[in-house]
Amino acid sequence: MxxxxxxxxxxxxxxxxxxxxxxxxxxxxxxxxxxxxxxxxxxxxxxxxxxxxxxxxxxxxxxxxxxxxxxxxxxxxxxxxxxxxxxxxxxxxxxxxxxxxxxxxxxxxxxxxxxxxxxxxxxxxxxxxxxxxxxxxxxxxxxxxxxxxxxxxxxxxxxxxxxxxxxxxxxPMVNTAFIKHQRKGKIEDKLIYTGNVTDVRGAFLHAKLPLIDEKITMNYIGKCSTEFADEIYHIAGSQSDRIQINGVNQYIPKEEIEQAYLKHNWLAGVAIFPETEHYMKKELTKFFEYMNAGIPIICSNFPVWKHFINQYRCGITVDPHNDQEIKDALDYLRNHPDAAKQMGENGKKAVQEQLxxxxxxxxxxxxxxxxxxx
CATH class of the missing domain: 3.40.50.2000 (Glycogen Phosphorylase B;)
Structure with a gap:
């Protein structure tokens, strides 16, 4: 039929x-x-x-x-x-x-x-x-x-x-490359954000991360206008060399994003968004993608997001406007590699079995x- x-x-x-x-x-x-x-x-x-x-x-x-x-x-x-x-x-x-x-x-x-x-x-x-x-x-x-x-x-x-x-x-679709991939060796001081780069999706808050933590490199992978890229570099100021943007005025295919997840032993996938009613209620697609790749999440502590992260024990939630809280989260993952690895494994298991x-x-x-x- x-x-x-x-x-x-x-x-x-x-x-x-x-x-x-x-x-x-x-x-x-x-x-x-x-x-x-x-x-x-x-x-x-x-x-x-x-x-x-x-x-x-x-x-x-x-x-x-x-x-x-x-x-x-x-x-x-x-x-x-x-x-x-x-x-x-x-x-x-x-x-x-x-x-x-x-x-x-x-x-x-x-x-x-x-x-x-x-x-x-x-x-x-x-x-x-x-x-x-x-x-x-x-x-x-x-x-x-x-x-x-x-x-x-x-x-x-x-x-x-x-x-x-x-x-x-x-x-997400379960990716066999992610199933086989294991987080081995030293965790790198690199953060990843994937998806369209806009202010309501935390672009400017993420731009501050190299200023909050002097060791961090912030990597954006997703479509970003030239104007937004310039503003991101401006916000990072003296630390703009620790900002990497892949996707200025261009679409980044799904396959390329998936390769990026495997390229480094990422410290975390970030989704530190400002408060907006539109996103506070959502379970972000990028959560599932970070989890699929076995990467711990650092995101805003909106009630729905906090419940999700706690339910699957896959990351840390922070006040998006509290620099010290964000720094503490980065330090925790850096100084507790076994706990960070377990968060990544918890997320991967949840995606493979349920999400x-x-x-x-x-x-x-x-x-x-x-x-x-x-």
């Missing part, structure tokens, strides 16, 4: 190699027997043909407005030609496109990666009344466009906002099979 089911994933925002969209969802659906297409922006390397997933490239507009208009219209025309059984889209700006694609003969899935409503309330460049208006307007628009759509949620707490949504959590994509893959396939039986 599945052999004839055509699935089209849609995004104008995400890279075609996005871990959740391509490596997890598209590959899992292809393995389950679906005919899988991915309409996403063009890229130099394209998608591996051996995967069997068909990539339809669309122009990568640098202007957000052009992406939301010209890019969305191009995507719509390409998607409509395919006459899919299921359209699965990943960007809120594609809500009108997905609404136009919906008909009585197909299903449309809205894959909610972020809490966009809370995120809008935190846009500091907008006056507070305008933020509230934008959040309310978006919520009304979303409700209108998604009345006849299915919702998949990438995070547990999104159920509070979308009680009818189904969670397919963004847990991995296998169970989420089953949920995804079950959703698709249920839709196919409707």
């Amino acid at each position: 599945n052999e004839k089911k055509r699935v089209v994933h849609l995004t104008t925002v995400h890279h075609p190699h996005d871990p959740r969209i391509y490596h997890k969802e598209c590959k899992s659906l292809k393995k389950a027997g679906f005919d899988v297409y991915l309409i996403a922006k063009e890229t130099e390397t394209g998608i591996d043909r051996e995967s069997g997933i068909k990539h339809i490239p669309i122009k990568d507009y640098k202007s957000r407005w052009e992406r939301m208009t010209k890019g969305a219209w191009t995507l719509y025309k390409q998607a409509k030609k395919l006459k899919a059984d299921v359209y699965h889209f990943h960007d809120p700006e594609l809500l009108p496109v997905a609404w136009l694609l919906k008909n009585r003969r197909n299903h449309v899935i809205y894959d909610i990666h972020e809490d966009y409503i809370t995120s809008m309330l935190q846009k500091e460049y907008l006056p507070k009344p305008l933020r509230k208006f934008a959040a309310k307007a978006y919520k009304k628009m979303e409700q209108f466009f998604t009345k006849k759509m299915e919702r998949i949620l990438a995070e547990k707490y999104y159920k509070d906002i979308y009680p009818d949504g189904e969670c397919v959590l963004n847990y 991995n994509w296998r169970a989420e893959e089953e949920k995804l396939i079950a959703i698709y099979q249920r839709l196919g039986n409707k």
Whole structure:
């Protein structure tokens, strides 16, 4: 039955190699027997043909407005030609496109990666009344466009906002290279952060780490604008030579990030974020990635994060604005290598046994099979 089911994933925002969209969802659906297409922006390397997933490239507009208009219209025309059984889209700006694609003969899935409503309330460049208006307007628009759509949620707490949504959590795929890899020898005075580099994701707090601890080298691996990179170096000041940024104005593929985890005997993976309602409730994807690689975590002591770290005994939580507390955490891992190694092993075990994509893959396939039986 599945052999004839055509699935089209849609995004104008995400890279075609996005871990959740391509490596997890598209590959899992292809393995389950679906005919899988991915309409996403063009890229130099394209998608591996051996995967069997068909990539339809669309122009990568640098202007957000052009992406939301010209890019969305191009995507719509390409998607409509395919006459899919299921359209699965990943960007809120594609809500009108997905609404136009919906008909009585197909299903449309809205894959909610972020809490966009809370995120809008935190846009500091907008006056507070305008933020509230934008959040309310978006919520009304979303409700209108998604009345006849299915919702998949990438995070547990999104159920509070979308009680009818189904969670397919963004847990990592178990990496065999990580299973074999053992932390041996002296722990290096190196910290790693992976993912997009922004202020709300702790970029500027992480830039202070070489000033807090004179031995530390801070390594960012993820897309970072030139402006952010300059600001990070400025904050580090006299210690800017101990800042390494891999990803200035470029996307870093999943495979390259995984190689980076194995490259050094990292002291810790960091996620020292400032307080924002958007992130305080989330279990960060990077937690699972650090754990997958057997690296201890140092992160902010938000209640949800503290509970998570304590539950899996995989790191240390700190007040993001208390330099001494951060220094004490770094010293503890440095001076107690056996304890640091055990934290890494605890995290790795939790991912291998519980917090991995296998169970989420089953949920995804079950959703698709249920839709196919409707």
